[in-house]
Amino acid sequence: MSGGSTIVAVETIRWDAQPNAMWLRVHDAAGRSGLGETYYHPAAVAALVHEFAADHVLGQPAGEITRIWDTLYACANFSGVAGAELRMMSALDIALWDLLGQRTGLPVCDLLGGRVRPSIGVYNTCVTAGGRDDGDAFLARPGELARDLLAEGYLGMKVWPWDQFAPQITSRAATGPAGWSAMGPVGHLLTLTDLDAGMTVIDEIRAAVGRRLEIVIEGHSRWDLASAIRLCEALRERAPLWAEDLIQPTSALELRALVQHSPIPIAASERLMGRFAFRDLCASGGAQIAMADVAWTGGITEARRIADLAGAHQLPITFHDCTGPVTAFANAHLGVAMPNASITEVVRGFVDGYYVDVVDRRLPVHAGTVTAPEAPGLGISLRPEFLARPDVHTQASHA
Numbered sequence: 001m002s003g004g005s006t007i008v009a010v011e012t013i014r015w016d017a018q019p020n021a022m023w024l025r026v027h028d029a030a031g032r033s034g035l036g037e038t039y040y041h042p043a044a045v046a047a048l049v050h051e052f053a054a055d056h057v058l059g060q061p062a063g064e065i066t067r068i069w070d071t072l073y074a075c076a077n078f079s080g081v082a083g084a085e086l087r088m089m090s091a092l093d094i095a096l097w098d099l100l101g102q103r104t105g106l107p108v109c110d111l112l113g114g115r116v117r118p119s120i121g122v123y124n125t126c127v128t129a130g131g132r133d134d135g136d137a138f139l140a141r142p143g144e145l146a147r148d149l150l151a152e153g154y155l156g157m158k159v160w161p162w163d164q165f166a167p168q169i170t171s172r173a174a175t176g177p178a179g180w181s182a183m184g185p186v187g188h189l190l191t192l193t194d195l196d197a198g199m200t201v202i203d204e205i206r207a208a209v210g211r212r213l214e215i216v217i218e219g220h221s222r223w224d225l226a227s228a229i230r231l232c233e234a235l236r237e238r239a240p241l242w243a244e245d246l247i248q249p250t251s252a253l254e255l256r257a258l259v260q261h262s263p264i265p266i267a268a269s270e271r272l273m274g275r276f277a278f279r280d281l282c283a284s285g286g287a288q289i290a291m292a293d294v295a296w297t298g299g300i301t302e303a304r305r306i307a308d309l310a311g312a313h314q315l316p317i318t319f320h321d322c323t324g325p326v327t328a329f330a331n332a333h334l335g336v337a338m339p340n341a342s343i344t345e346v347v348r349g350f351v352d353g354y355y356v357d358v359v360d361r362r363l364p365v366h367a368g369t370v371t372a373p374e375a376p377g378l379g380i381s382l383r384p385e386f387l388a389r390p391d392v393h394t395q396a397s398h399a
Helices: 042-057 065-076 084-104 134-140 142-152 192-209 225-238 252-261 275-284 299-312 325-337 348-352 354-358
Strands: 007-015 018-028 033-039 120-125 156-159 214-218 242-244 266-268 289-292 317-319 341-346 392-398
Touching: 007 042, 018 042, 018 084, 033 042, 033 084, 033 325, 042 065, 042 084, 042 392, 065 084, 065 299, 084 299, 084 325, 120 214, 120 325, 134 142, 142 156, 142 192, 156 192, 192 214, 192 225, 214 225, 225 242, 225 252, 242 289, 252 266, 252 275, 275 289, 275 299, 289 299, 299 317, 299 325, 317 325, 325 341, 325 348, 325 354, 341 348, 348 354
Parallel strands: 120 156, 120 341, 156 214, 214 242, 242 266, 266 289, 289 317, 317 341
Antiparallel strands: 007 018, 007 392, 018 033
16 A cells, blocks of 8 residues: 555645634645644644654655654654644644545544444533534523433533632633633632532532433633542532543642542543553553543544553543544544543534534534444545635645
8 A cells, every 4th residue: 555655745724713723634645635633722733743744754654654653752752742742743643544544445443443332422512602502501501401412312411610710811712601711720719609609500400301411520620639629529429420620630649639539530631642641640540531632642543552551451531522523533433443432522512513614524423422434534524615715724845
């Protein structure tokens, strides 16, 4: 399969309407292309694609994915890696796997060893988008929203009712429901009054649907260890599927302390980048569920390694996606191929909304599950009409 597989161009695509997103295409000498994606700080990531990665990948065999990954990691790590560098590598790696599928005629899940299940369950993260007001509804009408999600077949819903009580910042990039910020400094006092106010959301969900719908607690790393333990203790009787990122995932020792004191399962962390961070997490016992973001942690190559690492420690893995369509499809392929994958994340407002504008296939979510397309690679391409938009900007580096 080596004929025509040389990389001749790398291309970055940005869209004014989604200022956090960046898509990447790798083109080979036979005219094929593979599609990748990452999210957050796209200008910095695009600069790294053209000013750093292009020198290392143009003219190289596109099928040598592991060698390319290791080369880029070693060179990026010369000055420190795990921010824009690893996001760049993630987008490029996903694109190379997609391109390999185009060359072989196989879907990515088959390239990963084949399906171990026909589909994987999904939960909905309650973001307002695409005509869905889920971000407002989970605070104002949580029971009604839960019934709606259950009727659509979703296995669970992710909510973050305690973010509003954490320290707030002023930033257009950080605004959550009701005008408060999802990102920001760590809070050091979660009072009983605030604890109870957030708990009304959970109690209304349970009153509306009982235990028929899983509840996932998002923490956005807004609390210190003592506050996180207090929150977990209060959640004991509500039986959430897990609580994620209640504290900053910067120390495996503190994550382990949270696990030891929490009566509910702890997930960590979409924010960990690369298998070495997950190695420390797993070895320390810092989570009961490993959560990885394929578009941040190093692409499909590294997500596969992390899944295997978690499995060796008897941990399930779940894949994060509150970002873009390529990530969602990559998660579907990983979800059906990784033996210890448990459930994956979608935002139905994105699935119904801007994903449809960007890629030529709708994410196949049905009856609470998502499956991976049988088509080669990821099974998707950027829509020609999307690329033709005046507010879509492309940049290419050529061999």
